[in-house]
Amino acid sequence: MKKLSIICLFVFIVVGCKSTSVTNTKLDNKTERMLKGNWTITAVNxxxxxxxxxxxxxxxxxxxxxxxxxxxxxxxxxxxMSLNNPSTDCKDFSSPITWYVNTDGNFILKIIDSHKAKDVNSGYILKLNNVTENSFDLIDKVNVAGKIEDITYSFQRQ
Known part of the structure; x- marks a missing residue:
């Protein structure tokens, strides 16, 4: 009986301490298929x-x-993704990315740059909004002058 109590306690602790992720990994395949293709950011607000x-x-x-x-x-x-803004103040930048859309409506993005995807431990969780066949918005939370604000990246299909 004592062994059974110890085993039950151990199982309770293991299940109770189960790791949870900030991002739901259940994919929204329908939305992912809608985003397939080439896009351009037309506005950042x-x-x-x-x-x-x-x-x-x-x-x-x-x-x-x-x-x-x-x-x-x-x-x-x-x-x-690639930045190729002709403005002299902007540098050119290009990088492979990994991404997915989860069933919570979040767009999960990793910029790989010169690493392997499995070696990149940080990324971005953006809210996906206004998805149509030819446009969508990604909304990020950023610190603007000490205040958390939404920044919206508007995409148009090429």
């Missing part, structure tokens, strides 16, 4: 965007993402 700079995805100023090209492959959740 947030409160104070005319006066303040925000570093998006730890890559470049958010304004440099306008005109950036993104490709999404839905059958393997890979793709690529």
């Amino acid at each position: 947030f409160s104070g965007s005319n006066y303040l700079a925000v570093n998006s995805f730890n890559v470049e100023d958010s304004k440099c993402f306008i005109g950036s090209n993104w490709s999404f492959v839905s059958n393997n959740n890979e793709g690529e």
Whole structure:
């Protein structure tokens, strides 16, 4: 009886301490198929965007993402993003990405750069909004002058 109590206690502790993830990994395959293809960011908007700079995805100023090209492959959740803004203030940047859309309506993004996807331990959780056949928005939470604000990246199909 004592062994049974110890085993039950151990099972209770193991189940009670089960790790949970911030992101639901159950995929929304229908939405992923809608996003398959090549896209361009046509606008980046947030409160104070005319006066303040925000570093998006730890890559470049958010304004440099306008005109950036993104490709999404839905059958393997890979793709690529590239900044090629002709503005002299923006650097060129290109990187493979991995991504998925979960059933909570979140777009999970990892910028791979020069690493393997399994070696990249950080990424971005963005809210997917206004999905149509030819456009969608990704909404991120960023610190703008000490206040958490939504920043919206508007995508159009190429």
